[in-house]
Amino acid sequence: MSEHxxxxxxxxxxxxxxxxxxxxxxxxxxTVHQLGIKxxxxxxxxxxxxxxxxxxxxxxIIVPGRCRGDLEKLxxxxxxxxxxxxxxxxxxxxxxxxxxxxxxxSRYQVKIFAEIVDAPNLSIDAAVERARYYQRNGADxxxxxxxxxxxFPLMEEMIRTLKQEGFKVSIDSLNADDxxxxxxxxxxxxxxxxESTLWIADEVEATPILIPETHEDLASLDxxxxxxxAKNRAFIVDPILDPLxxxxxxxxxxxxxxxKRHPDVEIMMGVGNITELTHADTAGMNALLLGICSELxxxxxxxxxxxxxxxxxxxxxxxxxxIMHAAKEHNTLPKHIDPGLMALHETSxxxxxxxxxxxxxxxxxxxxxxxxxxxxxxxIFNRDGIHSAGDPFDLFPKLGVxxxxxxxxxxxxxxxxxxxxxxxxxxxxxxxxxSWGCATEQGEQTVDLHTFKPAGTTLQKKEPx
Numbered sequence: 001m002s003e004h005x006x007x008x009x010x011x012x013x014x015x016x017x018x019x020x021x022x023x024x025x026x027x028x029x030x031t032v033h034q035l036g037i038k039x040x041x042x043x044x045x046x047x048x049x050x051x052x053x054x055x056x057x058x059x060x061i062i063v064p065g066r067c068r069g070d071l072e073k074l075x076x077x078x079x080x081x082x083x084x085x086x087x088x089x090x091x092x093x094x095x096x097x098x099x100x101x102x103x104x105x106s107r108y109q110v111k112i113f114a115e116i117v118d119a120p121n122l123s124i125d126a127a128v129e130r131a132r133y134y135q136r137n138g139a140d141x142x143x144x145x146x147x148x149x150x151x152f153p154l155m156e157e158m159i160r161t162l163k164q165e166g167f168k169v170s171i172d173s174l175n176a177d178d179x180x181x182x183x184x185x186x187x188x189x190x191x192x193x194x195e196s197t198l199w200i201a202d203e204v205e206a207t208p209i210l211i212p213e214t215h216e217d218l219a220s221l222d223x224x225x226x227x228x229x230a231k232n233r234a235f236i237v238d239p240i241l242d243p244l245x246x247x248x249x250x251x252x253x254x255x256x257x258x259x260k261r262h263p264d265v266e267i268m269m270g271v272g273n274i275t276e277l278t279h280a281d282t283a284g285m286n287a288l289l290l291g292i293c294s295e296l297x298x299x300x301x302x303x304x305x306x307x308x309x310x311x312x313x314x315x316x317x318x319x320x321x322x323i324m325h326a327a328k329e330h331n332t333l334p335k336h337i338d339p340g341l342m343a344l345h346e347t348s349x350x351x352x353x354x355x356x357x358x359x360x361x362x363x364x365x366x367x368x369x370x371x372x373x374x375x376x377x378x379x380i381f382n383r384d385g386i387h388s389a390g391d392p393f394d395l396f397p398k399l400g401v402x403x404x405x406x407x408x409x410x411x412x413x414x415x416x417x418x419x420x421x422x423x424x425x426x427x428x429x430x431x432x433x434x435s436w437g438c439a440t441e442q443g444e445q446t447v448d449l450h451t452f453k454p455a456g457t458t459l460q461k462k463e464p465x
Contacts, residue, residue, distance in 0.1 A: 003028040008048065010040035013064075013089060016356070020092050031056045045069025049077060074194050075308035087429060090351035103326045103337050110293055110321040113170055113302045116138035120152040127158050138318025141189065141303060144175035144182065156185035169250045172210075176200055191302070192238060195220045199225055201235075209236045209268055216247075218254060218261075225262060233435055236300055238268040243277040252292065268300035269293055271317065275303070275310045282309065282317045283341045283438055287334070290320035294328050295439050316341060316438045326387070343439035349425040350375050354388070361386040368401070370418070371414050371430050374420045378415060392419055 005028050009017045014034045021030055035051050037043060043064055055061065060080055063071070065087035073211040076083045083119045086095040108124040114134035116127060131142040142162055146152055155171075155178070162169050170189035171182025176197055177192045183204035193200055201208045210227070213220035221237065226353040228235045239241040239258050242251040258267065271289045275282045293301060301321075303314050319340045339346065352360075354374045363383035364370065371380045380399070387398045392415035414430060421428035427435065 003060070004056075004058045005030045006061045007032045007085075008035050008038045008040075008043065008052070008267065009033070010035065010043065010065050011063075012038055012360065013040045014354070016089055017092075020089055024093050024096075026096065031058060041062040041066040043067045044387055045071055045074045049074055052078070055080060081389055088351045088427075091348070094348075103330065105319075105322040105326060105338060107329075108318075108321045108325045109297075109299050110290065110317075110325075111140040111300050112314060112317055113141040113143045113191075113300060113322070115143035115172060115272070115302060115303055115304045117145040117147045117306055118147070119144045119158065120147050120150045120155070121159075124154060124158055124161050125416050128161060128165055131162055133164070133169070134314055137315040138311075139303075139314055141168040141170050143170045143172050143189075144187070145190065146171070146175065146178045152178070156181055159185040159187050171206070171390075171413075180204065181205075189236070192222070195224050195227075200222055201228065201231075201233060207234050207236065209238050211238050211240060215240065216250075217258065219259070222261065225265060234266075236266045236268045237262070238270060238302075240270065241269050243273045248274070255296055259298075266299045266300065267296070268302060269298050270302040271312075271313075272302065272304035272306070275313045276307050279309060281439075282313050283345065284344050285342050286313065286316040286320040287323070290317060290324045291334065291352075293321070294324035311325060312438050314438075319438055339435075340437040340452065343437040345425045346427050349373075349427055350422065351427075354379065357381075358386060369411060371411075371418050371428075373418050373428045378418045378422055380415070390419075390422070392416060395450075 007017060007030060009032060011034055014032060018032050021032065033056065035043060035048065044067065047071055048063065055078060058080065061082040063082060065084045067084055070082065071082045077291040086092060108225055116122065116130050117221050119127060134142060142149035144155065144159060159169050159171065159182055169187045170191055171179055171187040172191040173179055174192065180203060183190055187206050190200065190206045190209040190210060191209045194211050195213040202285050202393045210221060210224045212218060218239070221239065225237060237258060240251060242248050255267065255269065269289065271286070274289060276284050278285065301317060303317050305311055305313050319338065323334050323337045326337055348371060352372060352374060354376045357372050357374055357379050364381060364383050367382050369382050371378065373379065377388050378392065379386055379388045380395055381387070387395055389395050395415060399411060401411060417434055418428050421434055
């Protein structure tokens with residue numbers, strides 16, 4: 001017998017929930033139960049515990065996504081699993097698809113070398129702080145970047161300190177003395193050796209990253225590879241990724257050629273020449289570059305966060321490597337795996353049409369304002385009617401909040417969010433901050449669903465103005 005699911009909802013959402021389930025024609029059996037409250041989003045675990053006296057023989061219960069409270073305890077009390085569904089009812093079909101095909105993002109192949117490019121100008125404490133920040137964002141190795149013609153008296157102490165703090169470290173310089181000192185101080189990797197400086201690898205244990213003797217000289221890279229293979233030494237190869245309009249396409253071809261010639265060698269790609277030197281959002285660049293790495297089995301990247309526009313590059317690369325690994329492992333396109341790299345736009349920004357929003361507005365019997373967006377614009381409504389516009393300033397004269405500063409401020413904030421979401425094609429949910437994925441530190445869900453969330457200003461009862 002198929003699974004029986006009980007869906008709990010409120011008065012305003014019941015009709016829509018039934019329509020969506022009927023259209024889904026799911027394989028499971030279901031019961032829809034209206035819990036005696038108007039707004040489903042205000043449902044709490046305590047409320048369910050008091051009001052739900054019959055579980056209708058269900059195998060599990062789905063509650064609204066914004067339901068607050070301890071569902072684990074409620075599950076124990078009711079004797080069956082209880083879980084949160086999606087925040088928006090329109091996402092219910094996708095929710096069940098994702099539940100059936102939940103993809104693990106805990107695994108990856110690519111290691112991220114995060115470069116501290118101005119290391120000679122930093123104190124030891126500042127370098128450790130930067131390393132911890134990079135590590136929190138996904139870095140596996142901290143790369144200590146030397147600067148040409150710049151003294152670096154703290155280099156060895158910096159490397160030793162980072163090693164004592166538990167970091168993997170690489171030393172990054174074309175100067176042989178820097179590489180020798182850094183490796184002897186405990187660096188795990190050396191960036192970069194070429195055919196004329198291979199002798200350094202004989203002096204230290206650090207793993208060398210090999211580059212061509214001169215730019216584009218793959219023959220010299222082949223000879224360096226052969227030399228270290230003959231000595232049974234571990235190494236990584238970097239054919240060098242060039243900036244756009246300065247050889248980018250040819251450099252991608254070089255990576256492809258190196259992989260063809262050497263199917264089993266470890267390869268590194270320095271992605272900073274694209275993320276740093278292209279004024280465009282870096283999330284998409286990282287997705288594409290990590291996709292190339294996935295196809296060519298490139299298992300190391302060197303990433304930087306120098307330019308302000310690249311300030312989330314390492315965090316983005318971390319998520320991109322996980323998404324690409326999962327897509328490759330499941331032999332699928334890198335779609336519908338995780339939305340974190342979609343900072344500006346979303347796959348389904350407008351779950352409700354203007355007609356559906358108008359139908360909901362007609363059911364509202366109180367003076368509190370609700371705000372939603374559709375492809376046509378922003379819509380604000382209460383028991384007195386619905387107003388629509390593409391500019392929040394066009395709505396203000398219709399709201400009657402001229403003498404209510406607090407309410408006017410709240411509606412201004414919410415309508416500003418709604419306008420941003422509408423113009424960009426993002427999801428807007430009233431009383432919730434917009435999601436910016438990897439683009440901000442606040443990309444992750446910070447609401448504790450085990451606590452009750454009071455109604456936002458607009459859902460609190462207000463007297464007509």
